[in-house]
Amino acid sequence: MKVLLTDRGWEDYENERKLLxxxxxxxxxxxxxxxxxxxxxxxxxxxxxxxxxxxxxKVIESAPxxxxxxRYGIGLDNIDVARATELGMVVTNVPDYCVIEVAEHTLGxxxxxxxxxxxxxxxxxxxxxxxxxxxxxxxxxxxxxxxIGFGRIAQEVFTRAxxxxxxxxxxxxxxxxxxxxxxxVSLEELLKRSDYVSLHSPLTPETNHLIGSEELKKMKxxxxxLNTSRGGLVDTAALEQAIQEQEIAGAALDVFEQEPPDLxxxxxxxxxxxxxxxxxxxxxxxxxxxxxxATRQIIQVLQGEKPDNVVNPDVYKK
Numbered sequence: 001m002k003v004l005l006t007d008r009g010w011e012d013y014e015n016e017r018k019l020l021x022x023x024x025x026x027x028x029x030x031x032x033x034x035x036x037x038x039x040x041x042x043x044x045x046x047x048x049x050x051x052x053x054x055x056x057x058k059v060i061e062s063a064p065x066x067x068x069x070x071r072y073g074i075g076l077d078n079i080d081v082a083r084a085t086e087l088g089m090v091v092t093n094v095p096d097y098c099v100i101e102v103a104e105h106t107l108g109x110x111x112x113x114x115x116x117x118x119x120x121x122x123x124x125x126x127x128x129x130x131x132x133x134x135x136x137x138x139x140x141x142x143x144x145x146x147x148i149g150f151g152r153i154a155q156e157v158f159t160r161a162x163x164x165x166x167x168x169x170x171x172x173x174x175x176x177x178x179x180x181x182x183x184x185v186s187l188e189e190l191l192k193r194s195d196y197v198s199l200h201s202p203l204t205p206e207t208n209h210l211i212g213s214e215e216l217k218k219m220k221x222x223x224x225x226l227n228t229s230r231g232g233l234v235d236t237a238a239l240e241q242a243i244q245e246q247e248i249a250g251a252a253l254d255v256f257e258q259e260p261p262d263l264x265x266x267x268x269x270x271x272x273x274x275x276x277x278x279x280x281x282x283x284x285x286x287x288x289x290x291x292x293x294a295t296r297q298i299i300q301v302l303q304g305e306k307p308d309n310v311v312n313p314d315v316y317k318k
Contacts, residue, residue, distance in 0.1 A: 001302055003025050005030070006030045008072070015295070016295050023303070028041060042060075046066060047067060047069075048063065048070070049071075050078060061087070069092075070307075071294070073094065073097075076202075077203040077204070090312065092309050093311055094294050095152070096152055097286055099152045099153050102153045102228050105279075109226045110226065113226070122271060140166065141165030143166055144167045146185075148170070149171075149172060169185050169189075192219070197211075202230065212235040216248060217247055226251070227253050230255055231258070240270075243272055255278055
């Protein structure tokens with residue numbers, strides 16, 4: 001049996017090759033991740049594993065023998081889950097592998113924005129030994145953090161942020177605070193009250209450009225937007241305009257509408273912007289956990305077992 005792994009966020013495929021090889025499965029890897037290339041490679045495989053590459057309807061329909069599509073990650077916006085389900089393919093992910101890492105990255109963004117660490121460092125590198133900035137630096141304790149989305153990662157951020165003295169509010173369509181002492185509010189109220197607005201929602205057709213020009217105008221001029229979730233949640237053009245017109249104080253982004261973004265664009269060098277290369281999920285521990293658990297789910301399906309994290313349970317009703 002053959003297993004196609006479309007792409008990776010780590011150095012090599014040796015761990016995956018070794019684990020699959022123990023069960024006699026052959027690993028196939030992709031040199032290109034465009035739709036046509038992946039469709040060609042998928043023709044005779046029994047499983048597809050993907051990190052960020054798009055496993056589209058065409059790719060899925062090109063794999064008549066495929067039993068499972070496994071996301072090496074959490075979000076599912078790069079997989080046509082509906083079509084996979086129609087064709088009887090089990091779709092899985094690893095929903096909790098990097099919760100601590102992304103929560104810590106979010107807190108790092110908050111601290112960097114609050115203390116203007118990147119901006120002050122840039123000034124020092126430019127030979128400017130200055131301390132007074134506009135808007136002025138204020139004490140973090142007592143400020144308000146607004147979490148849009150309140151899943152595993154946001155709940156982890158909540159716990160850590162409270163420890164730093166932040167007042168935390170959150171918004172979800174359901175209003176469920178999962179038993180935590182977090183005030184749940186409307187999106188409009190969250191935008192108006194928060195000093196830091198942090199995004200933790202999945203990317204769906206309904207949440208695409210969740211934060212656009214209208215939402216940014218509702219934020220405080222001293223507030224910061226943080227995104228460690230999905231780039232498509234934010235209208236990049238609207239964000240650029242909001243920062244240039246000083247509608248908000250700045251932003252910190254780990255994810256982008258286009259990845260990688262066009263780094264020749266002057267906007268990405270804006271001093272009120274902190275950017276990292278979709279790295280919030282990374283640690284030695286999280287990558288080891290992800291690679292083992294995702295690959296194990298491929299093996300479970302091919303061995304006729306039910307995998308650990310089925311995201312389309314209706315497939316078993318067919």
